[in-house]
Amino acid sequence: MPELPEVEVICQGLRPHLTNRIITTIYYSGKPLRHPVPFAAMDEMLCGQTISTITRRAKYLLIATKDGTPSRSCAAPDARDTRPSLAVIIIHLGMTGNLGLFPLAAPIKTHDHVRWQLDNGLELRLNDSRRFGGVWLLPPEQARNLETGFFAGTGPEPFSNLCTPAYFMAIAQKREQPIKTFLMDSKVVAGIGNIYANEALMAAGIHPARKACTLQEHHWQRLIPVIRTILTQAIACGGSTISDFINANGERGYFQMNFQVYGRKNQPCHQCGSLIEKIQISGRASYFCPHCQHG
DNA sequence: CAAGTTACCTGACGGC
DNA sequence: TGCCGTCAGGTAACTT
Numbered sequence: 001m002p003e004l005p006e007v008e009v010i011c012q013g014l015r016p017h018l019t020n021r022i023i024t025t026i027y028y029s030g031k032p033l034r035h036p037v038p039f040a041a042m043d044e045m046l047c048g049q050t051i052s053t054i055t056r057r058a059k060y061l062l063i064a065t066k067d068g069t070p071s072r073s074c075a076a077p078d079a080r081d082t083r084p085s086l087a088v089i090i091i092h093l094g095m096t097g098n099l100g101l102f103p104l105a106a107p108i109k110t111h112d113h114v115r116w117q118l119d120n121g122l123e124l125r126l127n128d129s130r131r132f133g134g135v136w137l138l139p140p141e142q143a144r145n146l147e148t149g150f151f152a153g154t155g156p157e158p159f160s161n162l163c164t165p166a167y168f169m170a171i172a173q174k175r176e177q178p179i180k181t182f183l184m185d186s187k188v189v190a191g192i193g194n195i196y197a198n199e200a201l202m203a204a205g206i207h208p209a210r211k212a213c214t215l216q217e218h219h220w221q222r223l224i225p226v227i228r229t230i231l232t233q234a235i236a237c238g239g240s241t242i243s244d245f246i247n248a249n250g251e252r253g254y255f256q257m258n259f260q261v262y263g264r265k266n267q268p269c270h271q272c273g274s275l276i277e278k279i280q281i282s283g284r285a286s287y288f289c290p291h292c293q294h295g
Numbered sequence: 296c297a298a299g300t301t302a303c304c305t306g307a308c309g310g311c
Numbered sequence: 312t313g314c315c316g317t318c319a320g321g322t323a324a325c326t327t
Contacts, residue, residue, distance in 0.1 A: 002320065002321080003320060003321090006320080034303070034304095034321090034322075034323085059320095059321075059322095092321080092322085093320090093321090094303095094304095094320090094321055094322080095304090095305095095319065095320055095321055095322095096304090096305075096306085096319085096320080111305085128304095128305095129304075129305050129306065130303080130304045130305050130306085130319090130321095131303080131304055131305080132303065132304070132305095132321060132322075133321090134322090174296085174297075175297075175298090176297075176298080177297075177298060177299095181298085184321095186321090186322080193320055193321070194319095194320060194321085195320060196320095262320095282298080282299070282300095283299080283300075283301095285318085285319085
C-alpha cells in the first residue's frame, strides 16, 4: 500500500506506540520476502532492546534501537548506558505490505510474516500477501552510515531543498524517457510512485508522456511545489485516521484522497469535464486529462 | 549509460 | 459456482 505518504502515515502512527518499547520476542513465518528475512540476526540482536526512533526514508521505514549489542548477556538495562550505537530495522512494504499494531491475542492473519512482540502487550505485525516487501537489519556500523550505505543511490526526498529545478534539469538533460517514468525513478527523487506521479503531473498540467529532457525551468518551478503539496495533502488525509492505528483494519491513508486522474479512466475531469484517458507508460497505468495536460 | 522487459507473488475482479 | 485472463500502490535483475 505504499507510496511515500502511506509509509509516512504508518511511521507517524507507529511512533508514539513504539518509542521506548522493548522488543521481547520476534516471530517469522519462514516465507521469504523479496530478500531473505534476517530472522536469526534480529532474534539475536533485537530481543531485549529498546526502540529509540521510527523514521522514514523514501518508501522505507526505519526502526532504530538504542543499543545494537546483543542484550541477552545484559538483562538488566543500565540507565547510564549512553552508547550511541544503533541497530536499525528497515522495512519496505512492496505492493501489498502493511504494518499494524495488535494485541498479542488478536488472531494471526494469513500473510502475517514477521511479528515483533513488545513489552506493552502489543505486537507489530508485517502482513504482505504478495511478498514484494522486505526486511533488513543493519548492524550499528552500517546503521550509522545509511546515506552512504543502504541509501547510496537513492535520490533526495521530495521535500529536500536539494530538489531544485537545476537539480532535476541536470539529470533530465540526458533522459529521453517520459517525465512520469523520470519522476518514479527512485535514483532521481525518492518516494514518488505511480499514483502520485500521475496526480502531480495532472496538477502541474504536464502530459505524462512528455520527454523529461524537454521540460523547461518554468515547468520544474511549477512541478516541484505541486509534488510537495500533493504528498502533504495525502499525508494529512492518512493522518486523520492515525488515532485508529491500533488494530487498524483495512483502509487508511491515501485511499481517502480525492484523486484527479488516478483510476478515473473515462470519467470526467474535475477541471474541464474532458474524459480522463488511460495509457501505458513504461509498463505502468498512466492517467491524464487530454485537455488540462498539454504543458 | 539509458531504457525497455521480465520476474517476483497473491488476490480481486470481470467475462463467459 | 467456477474457470480464466487481466490487473494491481514496487523494485531489481536482466536485455537491448
